[in-house]
Amino acid sequence: MTAGTTREEFLGRLRATGTGDTAATPPPRFASDRRGPSGFIESWTALGGTAERVPAEDLPAAVAAYAAGRDGPLLAGPGIDVAADLTWPDCGSQAAAGAAVGVVRAVAAAAQTGTVFLRADDNQGRAASLLPPACIFVVDADSVVDTLGDFLRGIGDPPSQLVAVTGPSRSADIESTLVIGVHGPGEVHAILTA
Numbered sequence: 001m002t003a004g005t006t007r008e009e010f011l012g013r014l015r016a017t018g019t020g021d022t023a024a025t026p027p028p029r030f031a032s033d034r035r036g037p038s039g040f041i042e043s044w045t046a047l048g049g050t051a052e053r054v055p056a057e058d059l060p061a062a063v064a065a066y067a068a069g070r071d072g073p074l075l076a077g078p079g080i081d082v083a084a085d086l087t088w089p090d091c092g093s094q095a096a097a098g099a100a101v102g103v104v105r106a107v108a109a110a111a112q113t114g115t116v117f118l119r120a121d122d123n124q125g126r127a128a129s130l131l132p133p134a135c136i137f138v139v140d141a142d143s144v145v146d147t148l149g150d151f152l153r154g155i156g157d158p159p160s161q162l163v164a165v166t167g168p169s170r171s172a173d174i175e176s177t178l179v180i181g182v183h184g185p186g187e188v189h190a191i192l193t194a
């Protein structure tokens with residue numbers, strides 16, 4: 001906009017030339033067309049995670065089977081109804097740091113990218129998903145969306161912190177060497193319930 005030009009004049013010129021077109025943004029293009037729970041599992045496992053789909057009533061058994069044989073206690077986040085040795089936040093961060101497996105609830109997942117979304121207010125922080133070397137993310141299969149954008153557009157009032165987890169924690173910051181499990185769990189498992 002130049003000096004002496006009103007906002008209305010500027011916008012009028014844009015509309016007249018067609019450069020102010022507000023047409024819908026084209027949909028993103030991905031290398032594959034992964035959709036729904038099956039697409040999420042395909043993306044998640046391609047990134048190094050493991051996944052399974054179980055009926056909601058079988059969740060405690062699925063969590064117990066994944067955690068079996070691990071050296072250390074099972075840590076359950078708030079609202080996860082499983083037989084756990086520790087519950088967050090009641091156990092405190094010192095005990096949580098000694099857990100072998102954490103279990104937290106994800107509010108949604110994106111099929112294209114293999115991403116789970118955690119609300120810090122639902123899980124009362126991030127400790128239960130970050131401190132143990134392995135983490136189970138419980139996802140309602142009906143909450144799986146196709147893309148990150150689909151989730152973000154439908155979020156409404158966002159929480160103070162929203163965490164997107166896409167596979168095991170990894171970093172190549174140290175001499176360009178890939179290291180798994182640096183900033184969070186090195187093993188991630190998704191359990192989709194129906």
